[in-house]
Amino acid sequence: GENVEQHPSTLSVQEGDSAVIKCTYSDSASNYFPWYKQELGKRPQLIIDIRSNVGEKKDQRIAVTLNKTAKHFSLHITETQPEDSAVYFCAAAGDSSYKLIFGSGTRLLVRP
């Protein structure tokens, strides 16, 4: 079955710096890669997603890149702000299954 690995488990950056979180997946049939943000005590919420027919997608300060050959995808947050502090989860899914498999999460701390 699908396996998603996520690194790093924790990340601390200075406000204004960039943050990068990386994930790898095992199932080459996966074609949907969402990223979720979970603030303390709250439910995970989708912040951006990418499908396998594109290599990069941007939404303001957030971008996601996908390398299908290497089977990895990354979340990039630029000009980080304290409100970006949260746990971020990557996930992968394919059309052959309805399963949505998550990585182990990255705790991002943005220091003011």
Add this chain to the structure above:
Amino acid sequence: DVKVTQSSRYLVKRTGEKVFLECVQDMDHENMFWYRQDPGLGLRLIYFSYDVKMKEKGDIPEGYSVSREKKERFSLILESASTNQTSMYLCASSPQGGVHTEAFFGQGTRLTVV
């Protein structure tokens, strides 16, 4: 606004008890999921359902079962609760539609088994 509601925010149960966690969604979504969230392990899929009365095992189904008698409701059942099932349980739903789209999560149920 999509709403996914879990019946309890906190639960404390005794070892050996049968435990029911309920999840209801109001957006007519076909897919529903149960995950457990543990520190350092992320969100691990227990069971999911893509239609009424249909269910499939996720990665960690042992000790759990599910029920989906109505489209809007997906129940997770711990047949005989054990202390290693102490965790945060998250329900999610998403539309089917042939391609994956956003999954919406409930607020979570923190279950403690003593």
